[in-house]
Amino acid sequence: MERPGRLLQLSELRVRNTAYEVSLSRSLLTWKKRVSSSVYHTFKPSLCHSVAVSEIISVREEEENSSKDDGSWRKIRERQERDCRRAFTVSYVERGRNHRWRCAEVSFICPDASLCQRWVHSILEQLAALSCRPKHLLVYINPHGGKKQGNRIYEQKVAPLFAQAGVTTQVIVTEYANHARDHLRTDAELKQFDGVVCVGGDGMFSEILHGLIWRMQLDSAVNPNSPEEALQPCSLRIGIIPAGSTDCICFATVGTNDPVTSALHIIVGDSQPMDVCSVHHNDSFLKYSVSLLGYGFFGDVLSDSERKRWMGPARYDLSGLKMFLTHHYYEGTVSYLPAKGIMGTPRDSGRCRSGCVVCEYNGEAFTQKGEKYKLDESFDTESDDEWRTVRGKFLAINAASMSCACPRTPKGLSPAAHLADGTTDLILVRKCSRFDFLRHLIRHTSKDDQFDLAFVEVHRVSRFRFVPRQCQSDSDLNLPEAHKRQIFGPLCRDHPACGCSPHYSSWNCDGEVLNHTAIDVRVHCQLIKLFARGIEEMTVLEEVTSPCAI
Ligand SMILES: CCCCCCCCCCCCC/C=C/[C@@H](O)[C@H](COP(=O)(O)O)NC(=O)CCCCC
Ligand SMILES: Nc1ncnc2c1ncn2[C@@H]1O[C@H](COP(=O)(O)OP(=O)(O)O)[C@@H](O)[C@H]1O
Ligand SMILES: [Ca+2]
DSSP states (O other): OOOOOSSSEEEEETTTEEEEEEEEEEEEEEEEOOOOHHHTSSOOGHHHHEEEGGGGEEEEEEEEOOOOOOOOOHHHHHHHHHHOEEEEEEEOOOEGGGOOOEEEEEEEESSSSHHHHHHHHHHHHHHHTTTTSOSSEEEEEEETTTTTHHHIIIIIIHHHHHTEEEEEEEEEEETTHHHHHHIIIIIIIIGGEEEEEEEEHHHHHHHHHHHHHHHHHTTOOTTOTTTTTTOOOSSSSEEEOOSSSOOHHHHHHHSSHHHHHHHHHTTTTTTTEEEEEEEETEEEEEEEEESSEEEHHHHHHHHHHHHHHHGGGGGHHHHHHHHHHHHHOOEEEEEEOOSSSSSOOOOOOOOOTTOHHHHHHHHHHHHHHHHHHHGGGGGGOOOGGOOEEEEEEEEEEESSSSSBBBTTTTOOOSSOHHHHHHHHEEEEEEEOOHHHHHHHHHHHHHSSSSTTTTEEEEEEEEEEEEEEOOGGGGSSSOOHHHHHHHHHHHOOOSTTTTTTOOOOOOOOOEEEOSOOOSEEEEEEEEEEEESSOOOOOOOHHHHHHSSSOO
């Protein structure tokens, strides 16, 4: 816990009917119960509370609460005394279970009004000095995401907190798919905002991501269609209020899918850098991805579930079961460039957590590489012998640029993946029996290692490509055309007229279906920032929450 430093205020104030010694430094607001000194320093740490100034939401001056006045002399005298006193209330972040944050309050009663005003003024001054906090936000709400609760969640749980913290907003409720993306690309006057907030699921986040990255590249004269371009990082942070079906990006960066927790991370101005994969097909841009790029099982689950949108989040369970039973595998060639000179492997026991040293180390290494790239153009041109190739039949090809933790798999698809290390974990699940695939899937929900199976391999990579096997020329087609060939063309050679695996799956790109199967994927280290701080370690939680150590 941070040392208090020079005191800006120190007074004896009351919390309810108890006297406390209250102090304010640049980093901490502390209140300690007044008890006899012999007892005070030895035990009862619960008598001392402390809140980081960076986690104070607001402070307001108010009349001291009082019981009803019955007109008696004693009550009149009490009221006269009370008129001279004033209270101020501090709202701050309180940590609950499972990474949840709540807004707690404490009211301090001051002996006179001028002391109260000095306290309020000092705290406001410290809050104003926190330059990372957003003042004006652009908010997009998808009213149709998840259980269609986006509007209600924002109005009831988020807007009151923003108002309390003095954060002003421009709110746009989207009217059609890609409304937010297109507004950000061309119309939004971004200079006036300190961040963009999306209320919805991973698909809605994807819209904001695409709008912001595209706008940034155009403003900086970078060609987003070239897979070789070093993209310009986005300056505006993105906040996610979870109101979708999976909400994996929120869960993996905050540790929980809770709108109040996310709103508080936005208010305190957290910042979490994040890698972004660009996905190209034949040198033309398709999409960006920050979480899962999945071909085979997860691609099929997504395409099937799109037809069941009316079911809400339960569509994934039904499509998941259906695709598990269907047991399709797909043939193709995966080539990848192993990430070099980095810390960490996909089989590490360590996890990406708040203030992750792996992300810091690798992020710096990539920044230096970026600078070198400018000086020496040959630095980034990968020679052919660095590429590795795997051909085969796959049930699933997954690239997890972060853990992809979500309520379905709290440890994630790749539990040791990092949010901001410039790499993605390429997971290849080869054709195996249904029983073995079930073992692999179930391990996502238990302590067992889902990679410790003979038919699964995982590589930490900075770039990869996939080409489906069937008729190489098909891979140049877009999916609808390829599907047509599949339906009307001859059935595959290896499996004559048995109704077995189709030639093509589709890619699930952060919950959006890609319409090409042959893709070229490159990781861009720390291209965007979220209003988040990564998942906090439990030990940090214990230290930061009051009571404080004396
Ligand atoms: C028998 C036990 C099986 C347990 C399987 C556990 C594996 C689940 C992995 C889930 C990974 C999720 C990665 C995130 C994907 C989302 O981006 C995407 C869209 O989300 P949203 O826009 O909020 O709807 N969700 C999915 O693709 C759903 C995958 C569900 C798979 C069953
Ligand atoms: N007003 C709207 N009407 C219809 N679709 C929308 C609207 N706004 C956003 N979308 C689209 O809805 C899809 C799903 O949104 P998302 O918020 O991710 O919910 P879910 O998690 O349930 O999939 C996204 O592809 C997004 O582009
Ligand atoms: Ca990563």
